[in-house]
Amino acid sequence: MPTLHFRSFLLLLAAVSIAFISILMPFYAAIFWGGVLAVIFSPMQRRLLHLMGGRSPSLAAFLTLLCITLIVILPMLFIAASLANEVAGLYSRINSGQLNLGGYYEQVVAALPPSVHGWLDSFGLGDLLSIREKLSAGALQVSQLLAKQAVNVGQNTLQFVVGMGIMLYLLFFLLRDGADMVPRLKRLIPLEDSHRQGLFQKFATVVRATVKGNIVIAATQGLLGGLMFTFLGIQGSLFWGVTMAFLSLLPAVGASLIWGPVAIYFLVTGALWQGIVLILFGVLVIGLLDNLLRPILVGKDTKLPDYIVLISTLGGMSVFGLNGFVIGPLFAALCMACWDLFPDAIAQHQQGLQREIKPTESSDSPPAPPPR
Incomplete structure (x- = not known):
């Protein structure tokens, strides 16, 4: 295909792709x-x-x-x-x-x-x-x-x-x-076969880990927290349970932002057994649940660092709304996967340049003298 035709085709492809994506955006x-x-x-x-x-x-x-x-x-x-x-x-x-x-x-x-x-x-x-x-x-x-x-x-x-x-x-x-x-x-991704396979595998792994693992863990923690609030007679237990489930998606903070202040309120106002029960339940059940379920549902090899999960989740939710708790860690994982592939891509590119230079050098070398 001539260069002009190829560039025109790329321009047309980009234009129709942008138009199609804009049509789909209301239902993204x-x-x-x-x-x-x-x-x-x-x-x-x-x-x-x-x-x-x-x-x-x-x-x-x-x-x-x-x-x-x-x-x-x-x-x-x-x-x-x-x-x-x-x-x-x-x-x-x-x-x-x-x-x-x-x-x-x-x-x-x-x-x-x-x-x-x-x-x-x-x-x-x-x-x-x-x-x-x-x-x-x-x-x-x-x-x-x-x-x-x-x-x-x-x-x-x-x-x-x-x-x-x-x-x-x-x-x-x-x-x-x-x-x-x-x-x-x-086939549509212009990368090496190994790189394409790695990116697709990383995409599927992160999606399954984020949704199957994090959502199940968050839902379980929210359910247990809501049931404990119901047992202690706290009003709005469903609302607080759902709030604890959302906060459980954020590492290092989690559901303790809800049950912690409530337990402190119980202790300082004289409701000692309610406060002690809530603290023990929050630490021994809700807190340890993440450590027990995450290796089973997510796996140690697929877990992103906690600080990456926290930042990408908050950033994703600020940009994409509620859907961002999946989109944020997904983009973060794909970014880290691409940077992991970067050294191999550079090495393969240099090897390709060397293979292109060697035939040129051999063709420019003077002919060997005839045998005597």
């Missing part, structure tokens, strides 16, 4: 989660297809899709609906003054010994009236934001249903035809 979340679920549940689809003798890929994909709907989508919808109702009740209690974080803070400070009051004054935490007003105003703003998000979800029901339909429709074809799509996608 549905497409993204369809691909993520396809990567996670593709082993189930292959196992079902093997049990059927490889004769009905469509039926195997449909049964896998049905399992995904029953064990993932329907429970998430139920939790989301219950959470919306609880957020609305939480907002009404804060707005009416039944739930007053400033009052709780005042009770904690009043129960502390006098020696601690001077320490709080040095940090500007001794002005009870000011701190109480700030906590009450902050709690009201947070509850208003949560209530607004719940209303937005209700108003965008049609868009949610359409996105869910697109995700399920795409997921069926990705499960059925995924084995044929992967080799075609690999």
Whole structure:
């Protein structure tokens, strides 16, 4: 192909690709989660297809899709609906003054010994009236934001249903035809075969580790924390459990940001057994759960450093919203994988240049003298 034609083709390819991506952007979340679920549940689809003798890929994909709907989508919808109702009740209690974080803070400070009051004054935490007003105003703003998000979800029901339909429709074809799509996608990447295989393997590993591992661990910690809050009679246990599940996605902080202050409140206000039980449960059950489940679900070789996970998760959520807790670590892992491949790519490039130079040098060398 002549150079002008090839460059024109590349320009056309870039233009139509950008136009197509811009068309898909309104449903990027549905497409993204369809691909993520396809990567996670593709082993189930292959196992079902093997049990059927490889004769009905469509039926195997449909049964896998049905399992995904029953064990993932329907429970998430139920939790989301219950959470919306609880957020609305939480907002009404804060707005009416039944739930007053400033009052709780005042009770904690009043129960502390006098020696601690001077320490709080040095940090500007001794002005009870000011701190109480700030906590009450902050709690009201947070509850208003949560209530607004719940209303937005209700108003965008049609868009949610359409996105869910697109995700399920795409997921069926990705499960059925995924084995044929992967080799075609690999051929489109202009890299060495070993590099392409490594990047695709890293992508699948990180997606499975992030979703299968981190989400299962976070959901388990949130469930156990919510059940303990229910046992201790704390209002809004579902809301606090979901909050602990989200915070569990962040290493080094986790669910202790929720159950820790509650345990301290119990201890300083005289509810000793509630505080001791919550601390023991948080440390021995919720805290150790990550160390027990992560090696099983994620694996030691696939785990990113905790500081990378923390930064990439926060950065991904700030850029992509809720989907960023998967997109952020995924981009971080792919970036680290590319830099790991960089020395090999440089070495292969230098070897190719040397092979190109040697024939040129041999052709420019003077001819050997004739034999005597």
